Amino acid sequence: MYKIAVLGTGYVGLTTGIGLANFGSNVLCLDIEKEKVAKLKEGIMPIYEPGMEVLLRENKKSGRLNFSTDIGEGIKWADIIFIAVGTPQGEDGRADLTAVFNAAELIGKDINGYKIIVTKSTVPIGTNEKIKKIISSADTGDHEFDVVSNPEFLREGKAMYDFQHPDRVVIGTDNQRPVEAMRKIYRPLYLNEVPFVLTDFRTAELIKYSSNCFLAMKVAFINEIARLCDVVGADVQVAAKAIGMDGRIGSKFLHPSPGYGGSCFPKDTEALAAFSRDADMPLMLVETTIESNKKQKQYMVEKISKSLGKLDGARLGILGLAFKSETDDMREASSIVIINKLLEEGAEVKAFDPQAMDNAMKIWGDRITYGTDEYDLVEHTDAVVILTEWNQFRNLDLEKIANLMRGKLFFDFRNIYKPEEVETWGLKYIGMGQKV
Structure with missing residues (x-):
């Protein structure tokens, strides 16, 4: 042993x-x-x-x-x-x-x-x-x-x-x-x-970076398709499912989101892009993936702003802060970019995450307020925004949420709900690349 x-x-x-x-x-x-x-x-x-x-x-x-x-x-x-x-x-x-x-x-x-x-x-x-x-x-x-x-x-x-x-x-x-x-x-x-x-050493090192960059590219690709669906009226959920049925492509990492984050994808795409430039062999797909992911985070803010009319003075409830569910990790989380931009535009932000609250408080302190649960979060808000796909967010009491909110906007940036099940309760559903 x-x-x-x-x-x-x-x-x-x-x-x-x-x-x-x-x-x-x-x-x-x-x-x-x-x-x-x-x-x-x-x-x-x-x-x-x-x-x-x-x-x-x-x-x-x-x-x-x-x-x-x-x-x-x-x-x-x-x-x-x-x-x-x-x-x-x-x-x-x-x-x-x-x-x-x-x-x-x-x-x-x-x-x-x-x-x-x-x-x-x-x-x-x-x-x-x-x-x-x-x-x-x-x-x-x-x-x-x-x-x-x-x-x-x-x-x-x-x-x-x-x-x-x-x-x-x-x-x-x-x-x-x-x-x-x-x-x-x-x-x-x-x-x-x-x-x-x-x-050998070099191939093993390259395998790791290449794997993460390819997965990041899949995330960025389906997010671009979701943005296109928003414009042309197609349904990214149906498209992603059909694309993933192709055995050459596979269904994993074809889920629309506010953009990839965490300790790996952002860091590894940037590192491989920098290394390839140093080697005088720039990887254009990796460079574009990085820029596309930045665009996706900005696009989330634009969707919120467009639907509200203006952000100044708007009260927003953010459901989910960690870069993904089942972790408290907020490194490079999309929520950081999105919330910071909302604050810059004058919005009032209240946030809740099942595991990442301590990390969130280290980032924002008293610049935002914090909910004790999903329902405390949405009280008197103009809009609720789902950024992380925690299981407990998949089965919300939508009638209760509709009654607690001041406004009626329900942003689902993980597409975990169907539009009709949200709009039954008088809420306005806004997802990623879905026909409403």
Whole structure:
């Protein structure tokens, strides 16, 4: 049984650590944030992710999962070290690799025998080669080690499911020595015949970015079709369903929305676009996807403004703030751009989200007000706007909402309702690319 250290306890690090412990390995998750580590030791999750806290406590109780702030001792203890630190977007759109390179230097300083270093963080092409050089330079003992690129393909809100039921496992390395160890730590997946893609560093790095950019492109495409449907009177719901029936295309990520957000799509599209420009081979589809997504967020504001006549003095109730349901993550959420623009135009905003309220308060403070639930939110509003597709928003008491509102506008920017079921109660339904 391998001893595994995971550097970083964010979404990727915690999912990796808890997932591998659940697969039977002994795992030590490492982080420099003392308060976060203290909570994790008590079985308290710092983020909202369905099912993760239960597995955290189960694997802690079994003794397979532990947490520490002692990075050096963790590195010395481990056979396999996962780098799962953040790679935030820099001001120029490029990935900020400071934390990754710092982790590599720490590994090099404390390496005390043969180790396998696995990069889980999303990194640009050529990064794993740099990691290898940094570790070698920092290692004064000339120890042997191998580096593996093992990108994650997790959806926030379904991270634990995706870890345990992946479509594939990508392993990029420059030699075969670490491959068997990687197969062993992922043994349950291997036994379930999950495909393992064995390749080199650069191809593994490119697979991750390409996958996210392609999915972002699908989101942007169907949003553009929805905008066209608004103009020509076609129905994007029917169109998207029919398009997705084509086996060459598939139905996933063909759902109209206020635009993609989160910790991956915005950052990864910008990073790949910047990298391709640096390589003098700009990716025009990726560049256009980025601009189209920005347009979609602005288009949401335009729809609201056009229907209200003016935004100044309008009272708006926003249902959903997280970038998607089943998460509290508000990084690059469409709600941020939309609400900020509404505030600039003089609107009064009241918002509610089942999980993201704490994060929202950090962003807006007292610039907006906050509802205690869906119905408190809509009281005396001129319009209600659905931005996140939480399940509890799918079965609202529409009669009650109609009675509580001052106005009658019901903006459904996730198309989770049919126009007729909303308009039955005297509300004016405005969705994405739907005939009313």
